[in-house]
Amino acid sequence: MPDSSDAAPIPDDESPSLSASDAAISRRNLPEPAVGRLSLYYRELYRLRDAGTHSINSRELGKLVNVSPAVVRRDLSALGTIGRRGVGYTVELLIEAIGGVLGSGHQWQVILVGVGSLGDALLRYRGFERLGFRLVSALDANPDRIGTSIGGVRVRDASELAQVLSDFSPDLAILAVPAEKAGEVAGELVAGGITGILNFAPTTLRLSSAIAVVNVDLASELQRLAFSVQQRK
Numbered sequence: 001m002p003d004s005s006d007a008a009p010i011p012d013d014e015s016p017s018l019s020a021s022d023a024a025i026s027r028r029n030l031p032e033p034a035v036g037r038l039s040l041y042y043r044e045l046y047r048l049r050d051a052g053t054h055s056i057n058s059r060e061l062g063k064l065v066n067v068s069p070a071v072v073r074r075d076l077s078a079l080g081t082i083g084r085r086g087v088g089y090t091v092e093l094l095i096e097a098i099g100g101v102l103g104s105g106h107q108w109q110v111i112l113v114g115v116g117s118l119g120d121a122l123l124r125y126r127g128f129e130r131l132g133f134r135l136v137s138a139l140d141a142n143p144d145r146i147g148t149s150i151g152g153v154r155v156r157d158a159s160e161l162a163q164v165l166s167d168f169s170p171d172l173a174i175l176a177v178p179a180e181k182a183g184e185v186a187g188e189l190v191a192g193g194i195t196g197i198l199n200f201a202p203t204t205l206r207l208s209s210a211i212a213v214v215n216v217d218l219a220s221e222l223q224r225l226a227f228s229v230q231q232r233k
């Protein structure tokens with residue numbers, strides 16, 4: 001049964017989406033852990049929509065991502081007024097509202113630099129597109145890789161990076177080169193107009209604070225997991 005404290009579904013004739021300025025305000029007010037949770041809600045909501053679910057309440061959504069209904073309500077209230085107190089949220093409208101704040105309503109052009117084992121797997125992954133991330137080009141320095149096509153993307157010579165940046169004007173780059181090359185490549189990316197880097201290389205990039213960097217480090221995550229397992233003993 002839905003929570004009585006939840007927001008009611010929004011009538012279809014009401015404008016569901018946040019305006020660009022509302023989304024910008026919501027973004028500024030969101031603490032980082034909430035952003036991470038919104039992304040998890042978003043993934044679950046997509047799955048629910050695909051399965052034909054039209055509405056959900058905070059208890060159900062919280063259960064799916066392992067947080068309390070109160071946390072769900074607080075996170076969603078940061079998106080602005082997306083419903084009235086009542087029976088539940090409309091899945092489609094929540095997807096729109098969260099997507100607007102996370103930037104998934106926007107079509108992001110992304111390039112990948114470094115098509116080794118990790119880059120190869122990323123190029124084959126089909127889950128980026130549906131969230132608004134289009135991998136428009138990939139580059140590598142290895143002659144064996146250059147000219148091959150992976151996941152429908154042709155791998156170009158790393159020396160063409162400036163040209164690729166100028167041709168596609170991508171917003172974001174995924175960096176999957178060896179750590180010792182990462183700083184140099186990141187500098188070239190920024191010089192070519194990239195403003196956000198998803199960095200898989202196990203090194204700290206020293207860039208202007210105007211550039212957003214998200215580091216992905218599975219080894220550190222494993223360390224965190226091991227720590228957490230030990231804490232439970």
Ligand SMILES: NC(=O)c1ccc[n+]([C@@H]2O[C@H](COP(=O)([O-])OP(=O)(O)OC[C@H]3O[C@@H](n4cnc5c(N)ncnc54)[C@H](O)[C@@H]3O)[C@@H](O)[C@H]2O)c1
Pocket residue numbers: 113114115116117118119139140141142145158175176177178179181185199200201202216217218219
């Ligand atoms: N974050 C994680 O969880 C995680 C997991 C695995 C690997 N990694 C890191 O991600 C990076 C890639 O890992 P991998 O296993 O695919 O390594 P890899 O050696 O298989 O691939 C690296 C690729 O980068 C290319 N390269 C080198 N210099 C380049 C340049 N200047 N421009 C373009 N391409 C260049 C190489 O030719 C190679 O194909 C490494 O830094 C690795 O440590 C991170």
